[in-house]
Amino acid sequence: MTDCKLLRRWRVSVAILGALAMPFLAPAQPTAAAGESAATSAGGTDLPEARPAEVGVDTQKLIQLSQWIREQNLDVRSLLVVKDGKLVFERYSGGLDRGYNYELYSITKGVTAILAGMLIEEGKLRLDDKIVPILAKARPDLAQKLGDKQDLEIRHILSMSSGLHYDFKPPNDPIYYDAPDRMQLAADTQPKVKPGTEFEYTDINPILTAAVLSAAAGMPIEQYAKAKLFEPMGFQNYAWGRADKKGLVSTGWGLRLRPVDMAKVGLLVLQDGSWQGKQLVPASWIKQMTSPGVVPYFGYYWWINNIVTSEPEVDTMAFKGQFITALPKRDAVVVMTSMLPIEGGLRDAKNVQIFRQIVNEHILPALDAKAGPADQASAEEALAKELTLASQSQPTPGVAPDPYETDTPRK
Numbered sequence: 001m002t003d004c005k006l007l008r009r010w011r012v013s014v015a016i017l018g019a020l021a022m023p024f025l026a027p028a029q030p031t032a033a034a035g036e037s038a039a040t041s042a043g044g045t046d047l048p049e050a051r052p053a054e055v056g057v058d059t060q061k062l063i064q065l066s067q068w069i070r071e072q073n074l075d076v077r078s079l080l081v082v083k084d085g086k087l088v089f090e091r092y093s094g095g096l097d098r099g100y101n102y103e104l105y106s107i108t109k110g111v112t113a114i115l116a117g118m119l120i121e122e123g124k125l126r127l128d129d130k131i132v133p134i135l136a137k138a139r140p141d142l143a144q145k146l147g148d149k150q151d152l153e154i155r156h157i158l159s160m161s162s163g164l165h166y167d168f169k170p171p172n173d174p175i176y177y178d179a180p181d182r183m184q185l186a187a188d189t190q191p192k193v194k195p196g197t198e199f200e201y202t203d204i205n206p207i208l209t210a211a212v213l214s215a216a217a218g219m220p221i222e223q224y225a226k227a228k229l230f231e232p233m234g235f236q237n238y239a240w241g242r243a244d245k246k247g248l249v250s251t252g253w254g255l256r257l258r259p260v261d262m263a264k265v266g267l268l269v270l271q272d273g274s275w276q277g278k279q280l281v282p283a284s285w286i287k288q289m290t291s292p293g294v295v296p297y298f299g300y301y302w303w304i305n306n307i308v309t310s311e312p313e314v315d316t317m318a319f320k321g322q323f324i325t326a327l328p329k330r331d332a333v334v335v336m337t338s339m340l341p342i343e344g345g346l347r348d349a350k351n352v353q354i355f356r357q358i359v360n361e362h363i364l365p366a367l368d369a370k371a372g373p374a375d376q377a378s379a380e381e382a383l384a385k386e387l388t389l390a391s392q393s394q395p396t397p398g399v400a401p402d403p404y405e406t407d408t409p410r411k
Contacts, residue, residue: 076340302314307359339397
């Protein structure tokens with residue numbers, strides 16, 4: 001029997017496609033091969049797969065983690081662990097599966113930073129380029145309103161240090177929902193401090209970034225991403241939507257990816273911009289992007305030691321509990337999508353606290369276990385049963401969904 005077939009038999013979990021998933025089903029789906037997980041057969045992945053024990057990961061601790069998530073009724077919709085470049089843990093709930101794409105909110109920013117590095121490598125922009133001449137050329141109707149932003153450089157909007165003030169109006173701010181022209185909103189903002197002097201996480205910055213990067217690429221940034229990143233890395237079922245009526249997407253939200261493709265983003269960072277032997281992004285940019293900028297915990301749209309403080313760690317995180325975390329010391333990536341509570345502020349929201357607990361109290365100990373490749377048949381069987389229970393579970397969302405979270409086809 002081939003290794004591939006063995007892995008299929010090992011990774012069994014039956015996804016019951018419940019009411020949440022039904023609108024996204026294609027008219028006909030091929031039947032999973034005998035012993036293959038229905039949850040994972042719904043979409044391919046070119047990530048190698050391995051049993052946890054084969055790469056020194058404790059299977060029992062992963063089982064305990066999944067049980068804990070169910071017992072706590074946490075709406076963790078996907079949770080993946082990649083170790084040594086191999087997918088060793090893939091958990092879904094609520095009838096969802098590998099083929100489902102998720103609204104990633106601010107993880108869009110993390111992907112955008114990678115695209116910025118690619119454009120810099122191509123010589124199409126520089127970090128110290130002033131953004132106003134670029135924007136005024138693209139939007140001459142806004143040139144006058146942009147006049148008070150002459151000192152703004154690309155590095156400032158990527159590091160959340162533009163110094164611009166935006167009068168945020170939660171919970172239904174038009175910047176996210178029905179603004180017909182987001183650049184108009186951005187142009188109307190007022191400088192409050194000198195660029196590069198203070199960190200303030202404001203979503204005006206990725207609107208400016210979207211316009212600047214699109215101008216530099218000579219095409220909408222989502223098209224550039226498809227040609228330069230998504231297709232070369234084998235992404236499937238991706239979408240970058242929620243454009244305004246001018247056709248401009250935000251680089252702060254709107255990207256939808258499958259969890260396995262989120263894991264690829266983490267691996268790209270972990271591997272210093274290399275993917276399957278090809279240098280897609282300069283290693284020097286990956287280092288710069290994930291190094292401290294205006295504050296010690298943030299670089300260019302990537303967070304630093306935000307989830308783990310005991311060892312090197314970088315991540316991109318988002319509203320309601322979406323995460324890609326890279327652990328260089330352990331050659332590991334952790335991905336999670338969820339609908340968890342948002343109370344508590346940017347860095348200490350409840351969903352961030354839960355993910356910190358998942359990683360620090362469960363996944364790190366599993367990675368520390370140094371489990372060998374001895375006979376793990378009983379543990380693997382127990383894991384398969386647990387993943388089946390997880391896939392059938394219907395946890396209660398910790399926060400209300402937005403309409404666009406359920407309006408994109410999964411295929």
